[in-house]
Amino acid sequence: MSVEAPIPPAEVDLATVDLSDRDWWVRPPAERHAALDRLRAERPFAFFAEPEIPGIPAGPGYHAVTRYADLEAISSQPAVFCSGRGAVSMQDVPAELHEFYGSLISMDDPRHAKIRRIVSKTFTPRMLERTLDSVRTVVDDVLARARATAEANDGAIDVVADLAAPIPLRVICDMMGVPEADRPGVLANSTIILSGGDPELIENDDPFTAFLTAGMEMAALMERLAGERLADPRDDLTTALVRSEVDGERLSHQEIASFFILLLVAGNETTRNAISQGLLTLSEWPQERARWAADPSLDRTGVEEVVRWVSPVTWMRRTATQDGEIGGHRFTAGEKFLLFYNAANRDPAVFADPQRFDVGRDPNPHVGFGSRGPHFCLGAHLARRELQVTFRAVFEQLPDLEVTGPPRRLASSFVNGLKRLPARLGGTR
């Protein structure tokens, strides 16, 4: 059943487009992409003002990078376009704050390279092979619970709460060794940290305080776990983190805490949204769904296409460290660039028929995990594996899954998220 048919929208008036306005990001994807298409074609370095956040002064604004080639050029020159002045916020926030919340994402080399190496040891494909079985077990269990929920509710489930949220949460918490009792708190806090200030997700309408409180709670959990693992090592990522050294140097408690937040938040929300938005997309493209469901050899390309199509992280920021010129645009030191991965992922200069969702697309050089450069997604293998297992399991175990209503979209420019997606399991009595 098609709830939000991918029909081409009417002509978009660029004067009404403000990429800084979080409410713009709840508009239907077809409309958003029509606007991004026009920006890419007509104003590839379009300038936008920064939104006001209570407590943080608005900065000078940013350029929205929408062409694949420009995005790749910026991403692959980290010395000219740095991350250390903030990669996950439009505004310049105090360095301690963005390092705390962004960890590696908001760091430059050589510090970035050092810390990244500690972690890349844990996220190698070989290490992940070992966790494959546990991913399967988690997915099977979540799907069985979704079936039980449907049976108790006349077939109704919420794709986000019943399928998409619990899978990555359990996988990442298993890897980190987070106890069962702490997991609901991890889910709640990671939702707040990546809420983009969406009022529906923030109590008391004070996003900044809610954000800080959520971060403090995550850091407190990490402190506790780090202490426990130092005393009593186990076979988990937290133990590896507290014990690992780079060039004879151990991570500080603060570095561990912020890395932990990065993993829990990034490992949860991105995969959650790839699952929920992927299932929504498949409901809108029933022929592609049938084609993929019938052919497990499409699992690899199908997942890549979901990541291209959804682009779970919409942008990352870079800041120019010097004057220069890129793609015909002259810039000066201090200028900010937002790399719009979702726009680059539909650039007709790179993707044939980019507005077509094609589960067999190959090659598919999408930038859904980031573009060239040292900040390429650390969890890409884990995400790919989780998504491949999840979609295959849904095709096999929940073939009767039908989306029954429009999604409730997250009001955030940063994360392409769904808060709810009503569905039913038609085979449930």
Added chain:
Amino acid sequence: MRVTADRELCVGSGACEMLAPDVFEVDDDGTVHVLQDEPDDPDPVRQAAQQCPTRALSVEE
């Protein structure tokens, strides 16, 4: 074909290991090691060099 890795550039993304697990391995130091510097099957190795996010792999044909 001959393949070499620049471990200063490598950030251990593991993309190469996914494509050519017989040729590349991200090691305990978090960077790539080339297991076969003259690989039998050149295609996945070329792909790996192309897809490496930091262009840390060089291929001489």
